[in-house]
Amino acid sequence: MGKMILVTGGARSGKSSFAENLIAKAGTRIAYIATAQIFDEEMRYRVELHRRRRPDSWQTYEAPFGAEKALQEAGCAHDAILFDCVTIYLSNLLCEPGERTEAEEYERVQQAMARLIAAVRQLPPGVTVVFVTNEVGAGIVPENALARRYRDLAGLANQQLARAADEVHAVICGLPLQLK
16 A cells, blocks of 8 residues: 655645655655646746756656556556646646536546545555645635636545545645644
8 A cells, every 4th residue: 555645735835846855755766647738838837847856767657637547557667656736637627528517526526536545545565655736725715616616626635635645744935834
């Protein structure tokens, strides 16, 4: 059974850098599961910043969908896996074509998080997975329904992952605080 760590924080809080340092200490054969899709130059720039920080020895798995499969595959060849990030993965799910009720969307997200957790639990002993996520619910209430749904689903997904995690860290102003 793999070890699961959740790292959360706001935008530009330092959570990804903290998670990268954590995973570098957790193993020598490191996989990076990237969930972002590049649709514009701004996202291309953000992805490039993350790529530059990673050592060339880390193997990248692109997983905007079906990330549980990437976790299983990476776990066969690596002893440490960094998953960056849960909230981008969630936005990919929310933007998939198709009409869904709010209840159906909540169920889909809950099942997606359960699949990620199950994938970690099925990894060989000694494999560590660090999930990075965003705390998006601390600000004002968004003005549109999709943004409110995203905020709510991200909060629920984070709670689900935190309950299952062996450790949870919050990063604020670049300073980590261990919550669990």
